[in-house]
Amino acid sequence: MKILAVMNQKGGVGKTTTTLNFSHALSQNDRKILLIDADPQGHLGNCYGIADNISSGLDEVLLSGDAISHHLKPVRENVDILPAGIRLGEMETKSQTGANRGYRLHDALALEKNQTDYDYVIIDCPPASGLLAMNALLAADEILIPVTGDYLALQGLSRLIKVVRNIEKRLQRQTKKHFVLTRFYERRRLANQIKQKIIQHFPNQVLKSVIRENVSLAESPGFGKSIFEYRPKSHGAEDYSNLAKDYLEGNYY
């Protein structure tokens, strides 16, 4: 069971869109996936037609210690989701105490491991670097970092890397990092400059497939579908399919 956190505290870089479509691409190879919506705004759940105000999910796992299996919702043949749950915001706004408050997700997944046969657990993170992001980071074996090709994204990236390295140094743990360029405009000089900068800074860590800006990717959640179900011949479907392939085969710049 491999645990991936899709993480970037910068807003709107395609974390949710990547979680939705990358996992769907992975699940097409007979793999069993558990999705975890770690964003109190519940957008990943929204993509599967789960309204944020009526569900319980990760909130009860982290706040009340419930088992993950208690709150799962099957959404596809081999994809289950643990929705955010309406109370998840309390992890960030209400004071959580205890030395292990960063490990609650880690521990809940360790219990789950014994009872289920997921190949991948993929965690959609919020645009923040608080206790929820911490839980995702400490639960994860690997992190997938979507980055857009613009200046403020670069600022956000350097900040993210500092935070992650800090935590990893303090807690003496390492996660494998993968970068994916998202919302990519192939003809923009800025996007290509940013792409080169990231490749220089993170050799052998930037996945070869970039995800191009493609309106179908913005449309599919409105139909409760992944890009493959909504528009399988689109650039969006092609790119996420290639991304999954590159990830599995280890194709980096």
Add this chain to the structure above:
Amino acid sequence: MKILAVMNQKGGVGKTTTTLNFSHALSQNDRKILLIDADPQGHLGNCYGIADNISSGLDEVLLSGDAISHHLKPVRENVDILPAGIRLGEMETKSQTGANRGYRLHDALALEKNQTDYDYVIIDCPPASGLLAMNALLAADEILIPVTGDYLALQGLSRLIKVVRNIEKRLQRQTKKHFVLTRFYERRRLANQIKQKIIQHFPNQVLKSVIRENVSLAESPGFGKSIFEYRPKSHGAEDYSNLAKDYLEGNYY
């Protein structure tokens, strides 16, 4: 002194880009502007070349009770900025107590009012609905809500409106709301559908000028410039100039 909060808890909808360029357009009419970076990620400061790790600013105002004037940085002839400051994240992560913790910015600005002659105070908010957003909301006379033309943005918008109405009802206060469509693709059916939905839901509140997707808007922060300084003939400059005009003249759909 009119106080505007640029607010939307959805990530990457153009809050910072709007704060930067809309205020610059306003300042061109001889108006004196105070910008407040209420996002611990400090992106607005980044747009003015202020590195996040060396400044103190709003953090000291909210956490230590310092006066705003103590931490201002003049960035243009009639534009000052109160940067986020390196400790601002503590407002969200460390438990803040006291019945008035939501009013700290409101009170700091009330003090400032007596000593300065700003025409506008514009607050860039983070992609979160925590204590910082609360402080911005309770300090503001008006809120400017950037919205992108896609499905997840609509989900985020309905959530934002619920949160804001809740707070306003509880605290018996009303802010005037303005919506602006950002990162707008004029030819996308989805964008136009979302635009129509928002206009239907919020008649007389959606500013007539939409901000089109324009790479110059993504590039200008990298040069420490507003769009007017970087590329005054671009669509981005045209749109933000028109937006300021619509705001001042009250032009809505």
